[in-house]
Amino acid sequence: MLAFIIRRLAQSVVVMLFVALIAFIVFRYVGDPIASMVGVDTRLEDQEIMRERLGLNDSVFVQFFRFIGNAAQGEFGISYRLQQPVTELILSRLPATIELAVVSATIALVFGVIFGVYTALRPKAWSSAGIMALSLVGVSLPTFLIGIGLIYIFAVELGWLPSFGRGEVVDLGWWRTGFLTESGLKSLILPAITLSLFQLTLIMRLVRAEMLEVLRTEYIRFAKARGLTQRAINFGHALKNTMVPVITITGLQLGSVIAFAIVTETVFQWPGVGSLFIVSVQVVDVPVMAAYLMFIALVFVLINLVVDILYYVVDPRLRVDGGAGK
């Protein structure tokens, strides 16, 4: 197990180096950072001095290795846009994104499983058909439309919830949380729902399909024949056996929720890393973009690792095959 984890971590370093290299090649085509750093009337020779000072005239590979060298020492440089250290910027924005991601992943998982089981157990009920139809909306409507729609209904028309921002936050020293104030919790509702909707419908449809599959199998019928209660069969046997794909998807989706909260964060002006990234792309803030991409790569690598470990826990068969050997 330990050897497995160490090997996966070693692989992740390679993955991240590769991500950084691709990122640096792509940065060439996002635009000129100098153009957004200077005023329109900055003389071209001053721009050239600045470009030289930042090392932007060096080749992609020189810039890449310089970045890796600094990154290895935990040094990600200074944001071109805000002139503040990048590591600090990202860390200060991280709590907002993680709180949003965790809440929306929880909503997606809880309601996804409940609705999935419900529609699988009553495939012909009107209520199931209704839930399935609504879920199509969740899958097909773009996030920003859902977000704007919710803002207009709940913030502008009804005036119940705030339309933007994170409300009051409490600073715990190393973490700024919105969980401890009323306005913080209120602010969380709309973005969390917006962000969770897609995952929720995905999980729900997955659970439903898997449940329908499992309910048809032999051992469920035997369980029925043995006279087990409906409850024990549905939740103890059927649901448990649908969980492996659900865990995989939820795990990977948690990564995407963190990485792709960009749209939701922009619509709700949620001060997380996603909105930091999108603004940085607009002004070609290379240090922030590079550090952010590295961070997201790290998140995906770690989540995959956790998912792999969870497999061991949930499915004993994997433990026998892969545990000690590989």
Place this chain on the structure above:
Amino acid sequence: MTRKILGLSAMLLSSTLIVSQASAETIRWARASDALTLDPHSQNQGVTHNFAHHVYETLMDRDVEGTLTPRLATAWAIKDGAPDTWVFTLREGVTFHDGAAFTAEDVVFSLDRARSDKSNMRQLHVDVAEVTAVDDYTVEVRMTAPSPLYPNNLTNTFIMDKDWSEANNVVEVQDYAAGEDNFAVRNTNGTGPYILQSREVDVRSVLTVNENHWAETPPEVTEIIYLPISDAATRVAALLSGEVDIVQDVPVQDIERLSATDGIKIETGPENRVIYFGYKFGDEPLASSNITDSNPFNNPLVREAMELAVDRDAIQAVVMRGQSIPTGIPNPPFVDGWTEELNTYPAVDLERAQALLAEAGYPDGFSVTLDTPNNRYVNDEAISQAVVGMLGRIGINVTLASRPVAQHSPLVTSNETDFYLLGWGVPTFDSAYVFNDLVHTKEGSYGAYNGGLYSNPDLDVMIQSLGTETDLEARAATVAEIWDVVKADRVLLPIHNQVLAYAMNDRITLPVHPENQPLMTGVTFAD
């Protein structure tokens, strides 16, 4: 209905409170982006300056009409017998937020800092030779040559406290290549009407009124909460739901709807910025054209034909929904040298345009690529799309290439575009600023944004003479002469001057500022 009545009575109640207390008014001010830094000399960018104007102050300022007004300097004049030296008389009795007195040494320090190597303000002060303090309240600025319009360059150069800067090691401006940020990026000590209480980048900043400010009448707004909201729809929603009081960057398509909404009003006014198209000049064929033996744009007849084909009034009515001022010269009305006559533009005449194209040797038109930014000016991409259609009517087949400004502007500065849209603001309110960068041949510090490489040696001589001409009447005559040539030669194809719109709670009034830098001290409340 009940809610409305409640809201109305709440408003009445709060207005009675104003009458009785006449203080403690908070303004929640939303715009699309945050100030980039608090270091006043590090960025020459409108949003950053706008924020800084509340905390720091400049020697002189511009009011909403665009005229220079005294601020930290009470008077300025050219020194007797020394035409290359400006003398500034400073305001007495001004203190910085930390209590230190404002004196001439702070001005000398700040001007030197603003023209230092790493400062982004230095292009405005390149002609300065030396800054000296004569006494505590008099400063002399000696220029390398007579510079009659230098005070125009001072409206965004903020004054810092010398001792504070030395104590906090911020004598130098932030270096991007350094590993750490400078103290001044996050901390302030100005003389301005507001004191920074807290700032969370991209989230919110809180400013409270400076009780010790020198102004005779204190501002009605005692607290400012500054809220950057990047998404336009969210910004408007926040105003509609009453979570903000002023939205500075209002999308054009929302103006009509907002002004029809109860409790919200729109203030509009012209911005000091012109939107125009630029051509590639020279004999070399265009890289993006099907004409491979000549450059159609180099032919004055073609440029005339294009001007006749572009319907500025239609762009104003349809694309801009009335929110623009069509123009015949690339020079906003605020700028010295603008005249009604220059501003006229010809009516659309497609037959004549086609005849001109045929006469020029392109009876079947030609093809060309138009480069446009899509996130810089109001409806920039839509303007370009409209022009593509208009030129299509006379057989000029335009392909549109649309990019974010970070990718668009290098095309112009490195002369890689055949036909492009650009906007030009004139912070000095003087025509020379337009000529230096857009009209003068691209060489040395001139013609930085002359991406089409227009070159007219006669004009170059006249443009250079503007820099040192001290006889203002002779100078105005030269400016007029240059404009006549620029207009007759159709160096650029101007479309319109941008109009700004601020949306606000109808309890308050904030007039539009031509440089889009409104001061919250100018906010008034309706009783």
